[in-house]
Amino acid sequence: MVKRIPVGAHYGLRDWLAQRVTAIVMAVYSVLMMLIVLIERPSNYGTWKALFSHQWFRLASLLFALSLFWHAWIGVRDILMDYVKSTAVRLALQILVILALVAYALWSVQILWSIQ
Amino acid sequence: MKFRIYRYDPEKDTKPTMKEYDVALEPTDRMLLDALVRIKSMDDSLSLRRSCREGVCGSDAMNINGKNGLACITKLADLKEPVELRPLPGLPVIRDLIVDMSQFFKQYHSIKPYLQNAEPAPEKERLQSPTDRLELDGLYECILCACCSTSCPSFWWNPDKFVGPAGLLAAYRFIADSRDQATNDRLDDLEDPYRLFRCHSIMNCVDVCPKGLNPTRAIGKIKEIMIKRMV
Ligand code: SF4
Ligand code: SF4
Numbered sequence A: 001m002v003k004r005i006p007v008g009a010h011y012g013l014r015d016w017l018a019q020r021v022t023a024i025v026m027a028v029y030s031v032l033m034m035l036i037v038l039i040e041r042p043s044n045y046g047t048w049k050a051l052f053s054h055q056w057f058r059l060a061s062l063l064f065a066l067s068l069f070w071h072a073w074i075g076v077r078d079i080l081m082d083y084v085k086s087t088a089v090r091l092a093l094q095i096l097v098i099l100a101l102v103a104y105a106l107w108s109v110q111i112l113w114s115i116q
Numbered sequence B: 001m002k003f004r005i006y007r008y009d010p011e012k013d014t015k016p017t018m019k020e021y022d023v024a025l026e027p028t029d030r031m032l033l034d035a036l037v038r039i040k041s042m043d044d045s046l047s048l049r050r051s052c053r054e055g056v057c058g059s060d061a062m063n064i065n066g067k068n069g070l071a072c073i074t075k076l077a078d079l080k081e082p083v084e085l086r087p088l089p090g091l092p093v094i095r096d097l098i099v100d101m102s103q104f105f106k107q108y109h110s111i112k113p114y115l116q117n118a119e120p121a122p123e124k125e126r127l128q129s130p131t132d133r134l135e136l137d138g139l140y141e142c143i144l145c146a147c148c149s150t151s152c153p154s155f156w157w158n159p160d161k162f163v164g165p166a167g168l169l170a171a172y173r174f175i176a177d178s179r180d181q182a183t184n185d186r187l188d189d190l191e192d193p194y195r196l197f198r199c200h201s202i203m204n205c206v207d208v209c210p211k212g213l214n215p216t217r218a219i220g221k222i223k224e225i226m227i228k229r230m231v
């Protein structure tokens, strides 16, 4: 019997690009964070809280978190594609990963905007 | 010179073994293939492929001290003893150093490795400017030895779905060809999370290619053209 392998999902480039763009966002945020720690030297709860009460900083942090989750999704899916051979198991694991990442994203929003 | 060679006959043996050989070489034995031919004259049960003995046909690719290469252009003087020889990794072994290359060639054929041009062929030949022709350098020289694809982890995990470095190099050879008119179809065919995007730029392929070719660069070029097409 000839085993036919269906391919041609017509995506791949978008994810590959997203992986690179999200990596840049994370790198920029990390540098920004390092500069803040070096220059502003937030040392106690009060100064950290003041930092996170800026709306722009919350947004930047959220952007970082979303980039991280999106990046993680592509990376984890790549690992599953490489190593998990059963389609059913792969699909189940992918769904679990997506649900977990969406939950983390919502949780990040809650944490960032709960600082008053 | 001492050798340890992978021996396996799936019809007789339950599992592969490494067999030791100690051969007295002649001064004319310079390349690994010379030594293998000598070993074969001592033990004719050893199976291997070879033909051109000058790095042109691509049939004597094998894993030499852990790295894929062609026996006929690997200098004996550069090899550490005992020289460990194994078949190319990741493909089914037919016997000893001979592997079943069907999967590799199937991927090669899947990229339609021929010129596609609907215009009627001119009397003599389809012309190309020297600059356009230059684009094909570093692409057309591939001898399909499979050293690259069988050293690529992505090809080991998904040999049925990932085209592999050799196939992708060939794909870019036709995408880059000014006489080919199927560029869009070719790009469509590769816009797939498995066929092209299993490549994680590990660059094992570049490291082993005995012809000094760079499949990773070709893969990068394909992505570049896809981006141009998308944005
Ligand atoms: S790209 Fe190099 S290693 Fe790969 S098949 Fe062609 S010649 Fe062999
Ligand atoms: S660069 Fe890509 S094709 Fe080459 S060995 Fe790495 S994953 Fe395979």
Ligand code: FES
Pocket: B050, B051, B052, B053, B054, B055, B056, B057, B058, B059, B060, B061, B070, B071, B072, B073
């Ligand atoms: S025998 Fe032809 S490439 Fe080595």
